[in-house]
Amino acid sequence: MKNLELRNEIKRSRLYYYEVAAYLGVHENTLYRLLRSDLSGEQKEKIRNAIKQLKKLAVAN
16 A cells, blocks of 8 residues: 555544645545555655644644
8 A cells, every 4th residue: 555654644643634635725535546646755745744733733722
């Protein structure tokens, strides 16, 4: 499975894909499609940054 590390990071963070997708400004289905293919380093970093920011927001609330 491609991008398993990102998928696991989302799961460990107890986030939903739709939350990460909304933060990135894309539809949930778009995020699923992105994760099915090889991502560039920049794309991976954007997703990781979204996860980090959402985790911070969750802790603040």
